[in-house]
Structure formats: structure tokens, C-alpha cells
Amino acid sequence: MMSASSRIPSITKPLVSNRAKKVLDLVEEFVEKECIPAESLFSAELGEGEQRWKTNPAILEQLKTKARKLGLWNLFLPNSSQGAGFTNLEYGLMAEYLGKSKIAPEATNSSAPDTGNMEVLAKYGNAQQKAQWLEPLLEGKIRSAFLMTEPAIASSDAMNIQLEIRREGNEYVLNGSKWWSSGAGDPHCELYLVMGKTDARSLDPYKQQSVVLVPASAPGITVHRMLNVYGYDDAPHGHGDITFTNVRVPLSALILGEGRGFEIIQGRLGPGRIHHAMRAIGAAERAMDWLIARVNDERKRAFGQLLSEQGVILEWIARSRIELDSARLVVLNAAHKMDQGDARSALKEIAESKVLVPQVALSVIDRAVQAYGAAGVSQDTPLANLWALTRTLRIADGPDEVHLQQIGKRENKARRQEVIEKLAWQKEAAGKLLAANGFSMLKSSL
Numbered sequence: 001m002m003s004a005s006s007r008i009p010s011i012t013k014p015l016v017s018n019r020a021k022k023v024l025d026l027v028e029e030f031v032e033k034e035c036i037p038a039e040s041l042f043s044a045e046l047g048e049g050e051q052r053w054k055t056n057p058a059i060l061e062q063l064k065t066k067a068r069k070l071g072l073w074n075l076f077l078p079n080s081s082q083g084a085g086f087t088n089l090e091y092g093l094m095a096e097y098l099g100k101s102k103i104a105p106e107a108t109n110s111s112a113p114d115t116g117n118m119e120v121l122a123k124y125g126n127a128q129q130k131a132q133w134l135e136p137l138l139e140g141k142i143r144s145a146f147l148m149t150e151p152a153i154a155s156s157d158a159m160n161i162q163l164e165i166r167r168e169g170n171e172y173v174l175n176g177s178k179w180w181s182s183g184a185g186d187p188h189c190e191l192y193l194v195m196g197k198t199d200a201r202s203l204d205p206y207k208q209q210s211v212v213l214v215p216a217s218a219p220g221i222t223v224h225r226m227l228n229v230y231g232y233d234d235a236p237h238g239h240g241d242i243t244f245t246n247v248r249v250p251l252s253a254l255i256l257g258e259g260r261g262f263e264i265i266q267g268r269l270g271p272g273r274i275h276h277a278m279r280a281i282g283a284a285e286r287a288m289d290w291l292i293a294r295v296n297d298e299r300k301r302a303f304g305q306l307l308s309e310q311g312v313i314l315e316w317i318a319r320s321r322i323e324l325d326s327a328r329l330v331v332l333n334a335a336h337k338m339d340q341g342d343a344r345s346a347l348k349e350i351a352e353s354k355v356l357v358p359q360v361a362l363s364v365i366d367r368a369v370q371a372y373g374a375a376g377v378s379q380d381t382p383l384a385n386l387w388a389l390t391r392t393l394r395i396a397d398g399p400d401e402v403h404l405q406q407i408g409k410r411e412n413k414a415r416r417q418e419v420i421e422k423l424a425w426q427k428e429a430a431g432k433l434l435a436a437n438g439f440s441m442l443k444s445s446l
């Protein structure tokens with residue numbers, strides 16, 4: 001079998017160090033040989049009912065120990081002395097393999113939302129905040145959640161965020177509601193990064209929001225329930241529906257400064273979106289594995305033929321390969337642009353990946369579901385769960401429409417004048433050429 005490093009797209013190979021290539025191969029082996037076979041045990045150890053929110057499956061701890069021994073720990077955090085020190089592009093290649101298994105990201109301490117939260121603390125936290133929260137997160141001892149979305153407003157527009165963060169003496173007092181707080185169900189989740197308004201009256205709407213660090217056990221926090229995703233509860237991780245009633249934290253819990261919330265989410269979401277996109281490609285690659293296995297299953301012939309002998313099925317395989325290989329290049333291009341500058345300088349490329357990849361991955365997973373017939377929508381393959389997880393990426397971290405609007409606005413604004421002038425010039429030049437060669441002018445009114 002070809003190794004992961006030999007499958008790196010050739011255009012990006014010169015950008016990947018030998019160390020990253022070696023680790024990439026180790027990641028592939030760890031995911032395929034350790035994590036995927038351990039998924040059933042993970043579910044069995046998680047148990048049933050309420051127990052699912054209290055259990056820490058032993059297999060996950062065993063995998064963490066193995067991952068650490070192999071050096072597969074904190075693979076994100078590009079160019080940081082606290083992480084493994086890979087570039088966004090190198091880690092992107094690894095994240096693809098982590099995305100093949102739902103337990104691999106946590107087994108390597110490289111799972112959302114902790115990765116984004118650790119990046120915030122590493123980039124914007126002060127020494128005390130790093131010692132209190134970043135260190136145990138990097139050690140994998142605790143987990144965290146990022147609380148931005150609220151139930152009563154359209155949260156895709158972050159300016160709508162309402163949760164009040166009021167300064168009172170040497171404390172901030174928090175009041176409001178949050179939901180879709182991913183990771184809040186985990187028994188190890190000890191930290192919430194909460195976005196809210198410190199100054200609702202600021203004339204600059206981008207300066208109203210701030211982010212504070214809140215211990216999950218703080219008095220006044222109520223976790224009402226965990227939300228389902230197409231019926232999956234995603235235990236023990238979970239997506240919390242939470243209220244804050246006069247929750248008090250010291251002023252030192254503020255990250256970076258009052259009114260810096262937008263800056264923080266921008267810095268957080270750039271790399272996070274690349275990680276999600278590459279993991280989604282990995283999820284779709286796993287669906288491809290299952291697709292190829294089913295269509296070549298000798299026991300399950302339809303109308304006397306293997307499914308792979310049907311032209312339409314080969315076309316599914318071909319389309320899936322083309323779509324995934326092209327989507328991967330779009331994400332790696334965004335990762336490389338970030339490596340050359342920062343998330344801000346790669347906004348367009350990150351938005352392109354954010355929109356393109358979930359749509360491509362969903363079509364690929366859906367073809368695999370179809371190839372399995374009824375089994376494809378059941379719990380007997382990972383496909384239904386992969387589809388549900390991937391479908392949420394068209395909404396989470398901002399819905400497609402918001403990113404499409406940004407890409408469209410940017411492209412239109414940057415190019416309209418230049419394009420109008422160029423086409424007018426070309427028309428005039430064409431007319432002159434025709435006239436110089438004795439032909440009459442074009443009739444088109446455009």
C-alpha cells in the first residue's frame with residue numbers, strides 16, 4: 001500500500017519537511033491500525049443513557065498514551081514551541097487522516113474546539129492565563145468549549161451576540177444564554193471561552209464584544225441539556241444549551257482587552273476552518289474506502305453483476321476521486337497562504353475551503369451511502385454518522401451563505417472596474433482590427 005507521504009499532492013511536496021512526512025506516515029498508521037479498530041470499543045465503554053455523559057472510555061486514555069509515545073501530540077499550533085511545530089500545510093495533511101476516525105483527533109490532543117481554544121490562549125493569553133489553562137489543555141488533562149452562538153438571535157452575524165459582560169468592581173458579571181457549546185458535555189470540560197458584550201453602546205459595533213475565561217464550575221452556570229445532531233448526541237463531547245445568571249469572574253479572566261472579541265474570533269477561526277476542512281476530506285476518504293469495498297463485494301451482486309461492473313458506479317468513484325483531489329488542493333493552498341502571512345491575509349482562500357469542502361465531502365459520502373442501500377443509512381456502517389457530522393459543517397463556524405456573500409462581494413469589488421475597462425478595450429481593439437482588414441464593425445450591442 002502507498003504511504004500517506006507518497007500520496008502528498010506533488011505540487012505541495014516541496015513544502016513538506018522530511019520530519020513532517022515521517023509523522024504523517026505515523027499518523028496514518030495510528031489512525032488506520034489503532035483508532036478505527038478502537039471505535040467500537042469506545043462506543044461500548046461509553047455505555048447507555050445518562051452514563052454516556054459521565055464516562056471517560058478507558059480506550060481513549062490508552063490511545064492518548066500511545067499517541068504521546070509516538071510523538072503524535074498537539075500536532076496543530078503551527079510554528080509554536082508549545083505544539084509540534086508543523087506549518088499549517090503540514091498539519092493540514094495530518095488532519096486529513098485524523099478526520100477518518102472520530103476518536104483520533106482527541107487521542108492526539110488535536111481536536112476541536114480545544115485546538116482553537118489553545119490557539120487563542122497561546123496567541124492572546126497572558127502568562128497567568130497560559131499557566132492556569134493552556135498548560136493543562138496542552139497536557140490533555142482538561143477540555144474546553146467556545147461559547148459564542150445564542151438561541152435568541154441570528155448568530156451567523158456575530159454583531160448580534162447579546163450575552164452581557166458587565167464590569168463590577170474587580171469582577172465581570174455575566175448574564176445571558178448560549179447554545180451549541182460543543183464539548184460542554186465532556187466530564188473533563190473545565191473551561192469556557194465566552195464571547196459577549198462589554199460595551200453594548202460603543203459606536204463601533206466591532207468593539208462591543210470581548211472574550212472571557214470562565215471555569216465551567218462557576219456558580220450561576222446552568223447546563224440545561226445537550227442538543228442532538230440528526231439524532232446523534234455526540235456523547236461525551238456534546239453540544240450544550242447553557243445559561244449564565246450573575247456568573248462572576250475576576251477582571252484577570254479577560255483575554256487581550258475589552259472590545260477585542262472580533263479580533264480573537266478572527267484569529268481563532270482561520271486555522272480552525274482549515275482543520276475542519278481537512279478532517280472532512282478524511283471523513284470522505286473513509287467513505288471512499290467503504291464505497292470501494294461495497295461495490296467489489298462478491299456476495300452482493302445485483303442483476304448478476306458486481307456493482308463495480310456498472311458504469312454509473314465507476315463514474316461515482318471517478319467523480320469522488322476528482323472532487324476530493326481538487327478540494328484538497330484548495331485547502332492546502334489556503335493553509336500555505338496562512339503560512340506565508342496570517343489568517344487575515346488568507347481570508348479569501350479560507351472562505352473558499354470552508355464552502356467547498358463540506359459540499360464535496362457530502363456528495364462523496366452520499367454516494368457511499370447509496371452504494372450500501374439500506375445498510376448505508378443504518379448504524380452498521382460509519383457512513384450515516386459521517387454524513388451527519390459533515391452536514392453540520394455547512395452551518396457551524398458560519399453558514400455557507402455568509403461565506404459566499406463575502407467571497408462574492410470581494411471578487412466583485414476587486415474586479416468590476418478592471419474587467420469593464422478590459423472588455424471595453426478589447427472590443428475597441430477588435431473593431432480596429434476588423435476595420436484595418438476591410439471588414440465591417442461588429443453588430444453586437446454588448
Ligand SMILES: Cc1cc2nc3c(=O)[nH]c(=O)nc-3n(C[C@H](O)[C@H](O)[C@H](O)COP(=O)(O)OP(=O)(O)OC[C@H]3O[C@@H](n4cnc5c(N)ncnc54)[C@H](O)[C@@H]3O)c2cc1C
Pocket residue numbers: 113145146147148149150153154155156157179180181182183229239392395396397398399401402405
Ligand atoms: C454541530 C454544531 C456545532 C457547533 N459548535 C459551536 C460551538 O462550539 N460554539 C459556538 O459558539 N457555536 C457552535 N455552533 C453554532 C454555529 O456556529 C451557528 O449555528 C452558526 O454560526 C449559524 O448561526 P445560527 O444557527 O444562529 O443561524 P442564523 O444566524 O439564524 O442563520 C440561519 C440561516 O440564515 C441564512 N443566512 C444567514 N446569513 C445569511 C446571509 N448573509 N445571506 C443569506 N443567508 C443567510 C443561512 O442559511 C443560515 O443557515 C455549532 C453548530 C453546530 C450545528
